[in-house]
Amino acid sequence: MNAITDAQLLARARADARTDQRFRMLVTAAGLFVLVSLVAVAASMVWGGREAFRKFGLGFLWTDRWDAVQQQFGALVPIYGTLVTALIAMLIAVPVSFGIAFFLTEIAPKWLRSPVGAGIELLAGIPSIIYGMWGLFVLVPILGEHVFPWVDAHLGQLPGIGMLFSGPPLGLGMGTAGLVLAIMVIPFISSVMREVFLTVPGQLKESAYALGSTRWEVVWDVVLPYTRSAVIGGIFLGLGRALGETMAVTFVLGNAHSLTVSLLEPGNSIAATIANEFTEADSEMYRSSLIALGFVLFVVTFIVLSIARLMLRRLNKREGN
Amino acid sequence: MNASLLWRAMLGASLCTALAACSNGSSPTATTPTEAAAPQASTPQAATITGAGSTFVYPLVSKWSDDYYKATGHKINYQSIGSGGGIAQIKAGTVDFGASDKPLPPEELAQSGLAQFPVTIGGVVPVVNLDGIGAGQLRLTGPVMADIYLGKIVRWNDPAIAALNPGVALPSGKINVVHRSDGSGTTFNFVNYLSKVSPAWKAAVGEGTSVNWPTGVGGKGNEGVAAYVKQIKGSIGYVELAYATENAMAWTAMQNAAGQWVQPSSASFAAAAASADWASARDFNLVITNAPGVEAWPIAASVFVMMPRQPKNPERARNVLDFLKWSLEHGRPQADALHYVPLPDALVRQIEAYWTSEIKA
Numbered sequence: 001m002n003a004i005t006d007a008q009l010l011a012r013a014r015a016d017a018r019t020d021q022r023f024r025m026l027v028t029a030a031g032l033f034v035l036v037s038l039v040a041v042a043a044s045m046v047w048g049g050r051e052a053f054r055k056f057g058l059g060f061l062w063t064d065r066w067d068a069v070q071q072q073f074g075a076l077v078p079i080y081g082t083l084v085t086a087l088i089a090m091l092i093a094v095p096v097s098f099g100i101a102f103f104l105t106e107i108a109p110k111w112l113r114s115p116v117g118a119g120i121e122l123l124a125g126i127p128s129i130i131y132g133m134w135g136l137f138v139l140v141p142i143l144g145e146h147v148f149p150w151v152d153a154h155l156g157q158l159p160g161i162g163m164l165f166s167g168p169p170l171g172l173g174m175g176t177a178g179l180v181l182a183i184m185v186i187p188f189i190s191s192v193m194r195e196v197f198l199t200v201p202g203q204l205k206e207s208a209y210a211l212g213s214t215r216w217e218v219v220w221d222v223v224l225p226y227t228r229s230a231v232i233g234g235i236f237l238g239l240g241r242a243l244g245e246t247m248a249v250t251f252v253l254g255n256a257h258s259l260t261v262s263l264l265e266p267g268n269s270i271a272a273t274i275a276n277e278f279t280e281a282d283s284e285m286y287r288s289s290l291i292a293l294g295f296v297l298f299v300v301t302f303i304v305l306s307i308a309r310l311m312l313r314r315l316n317k318r319e320g321n
Numbered sequence: 322m323n324a325s326l327l328w329r330a331m332l333g334a335s336l337c338t339a340l341a342a343c344s345n346g347s348s349p350t351a352t353t354p355t356e357a358a359a360p361q362a363s364t365p366q367a368a369t370i371t372g373a374g375s376t377f378v379y380p381l382v383s384k385w386s387d388d389y390y391k392a393t394g395h396k397i398n399y400q401s402i403g404s405g406g407g408i409a410q411i412k413a414g415t416v417d418f419g420a421s422d423k424p425l426p427p428e429e430l431a432q433s434g435l436a437q438f439p440v441t442i443g444g445v446v447p448v449v450n451l452d453g454i455g456a457g458q459l460r461l462t463g464p465v466m467a468d469i470y471l472g473k474i475v476r477w478n479d480p481a482i483a484a485l486n487p488g489v490a491l492p493s494g495k496i497n498v499v500h501r502s503d504g505s506g507t508t509f510n511f512v513n514y515l516s517k518v519s520p521a522w523k524a525a526v527g528e529g530t531s532v533n534w535p536t537g538v539g540g541k542g543n544e545g546v547a548a549y550v551k552q553i554k555g556s557i558g559y560v561e562l563a564y565a566t567e568n569a570m571a572w573t574a575m576q577n578a579a580g581q582w583v584q585p586s587s588a589s590f591a592a593a594a595a596s597a598d599w600a601s602a603r604d605f606n607l608v609i610t611n612a613p614g615v616e617a618w619p620i621a622a623s624v625f626v627m628m629p630r631q632p633k634n635p636e637r638a639r640n641v642l643d644f645l646k647w648s649l650e651h652g653r654p655q656a657d658a659l660h661y662v663p664l665p666d667a668l669v670r671q672i673e674a675y676w677t678s679e680i681k682a
Contacts, residue, residue, distance in 0.1 A: 144553065
């Protein structure tokens, strides 16, 4: 009797081990899949862009000429536009998202919290082309007629930063693109912030309140340090989206290959250039340059996210975690 | 070549999804290999032919295919992937015909064994957004237009513009130039015209489906340019006639090669097509901008179809020619309704003679 049970147990254990093994292979494959596709994407973009890299070399990165007639291509204008619009978006989106999460977790009455939270998540699901059309048909006329003329007249005259804010009041341009991007990434960042703020243990917050902290002090000194890495993760998510956003930016950026400091002037971004020009890229070198541009976006995103991760690690070290 | 085609197909497919521009929801390369693999499956009773290319001609081709299907039962599958894509696909032999807003030179056609002929005429129209100035009231010449797009003329009350428009109250504001941000046949015909009339433009910018614009903002597609011009005060742009009329925009009158002032219309586009010297153009390699006719609109444009001279499957090529013959002869009302201009009779006869002599179908 015992022998039979032992044999059964043994068989059971073997079956379990096999299942375990299979499961391990399955999840390893899932993990590897990401890496393999990442490498495959990078490799095929390098391959597709090889003619552009061969002809222009590293100069591709800091040449501002983009001329399909003369077959001269340089990526400086799109790289600059991508970074500047993403930066503007983050400067607006991060404080606003923090405010939304703060309000929803600490200040808003209980009955209001879940409808507003659900509403924000719904915003995240709106297709980017809708944001682009809204930007073009609603935001651009308002900015062009009321906001940009004022900005040009008042901020445009300031010494130093004035050149950022002077230009024709078209309503289109890098500033508008940054603003639309900010509105697009706010749902991502704020819903992550709200979720992680809710995970802070009640005792921690109650202790702080008991010691006489204000709401601001509780959130800034207790909630935020506790959730810091998740909050920064949410910001990365928004930043990644802002760097790669295509349609919404194409609508409001002005799509001009000219290098300009002013946020009121039209510029270009990497994703917008590819979306605009790929269908009619009628020479090998043109097409190759657009694919090379795709690879540059890949590298730019990688570098920006790496820097952010490095900052996070140094922050952790300083605090002794 | 194969690798680059694969690239085009992959990225093209993803772009199609992103732009929601592909009507059938399937990329051209997804459908064509199956059809190429089983050409015998298409019976003469109900043939399906495939074409790809120019987005400009898409509304007309889809209307023609629809009516042709009702009349004959033959199906036409046309994918509007852009002229560049259409040329690449017909060269690779994955479609039965390609359509392009820009003609290929005879040498390039000979190299790929292709024949080429026009199928319809359209026109590019400058549009402006100026308070108190309606459609057709502002007059511009080609050289002045070139100087505006070069950024040499920057204000509306510049003496060069004022001299052409006595009695018109021109504002003193800045000219906001709008151009296409995507490569397009519209741009090709517009800058081809500027290159013909302005040596400065030819030297500084040149011609192509997309160029290095010296100034201005770029809108995506005709609708993008139309939207920008409508929203930016003091702007100037260029669109197809249909976009100008549908959006009730203020187009400009232009001076043509004969020195006459003309308004954009089907009649002036047709005059341009009729006065162009098709007879001596090999493989119809002729851009009809700056045409010599007295009533000709200076920025008229034709759309070209390309197909193999010695098709691997003559029956499919015959089906294409049947469709195009039907369209050129019976498709005129549809063309008129959609603001395209049917080809003049003499040109249609010349094209049909060209089919007989050049295409072994």
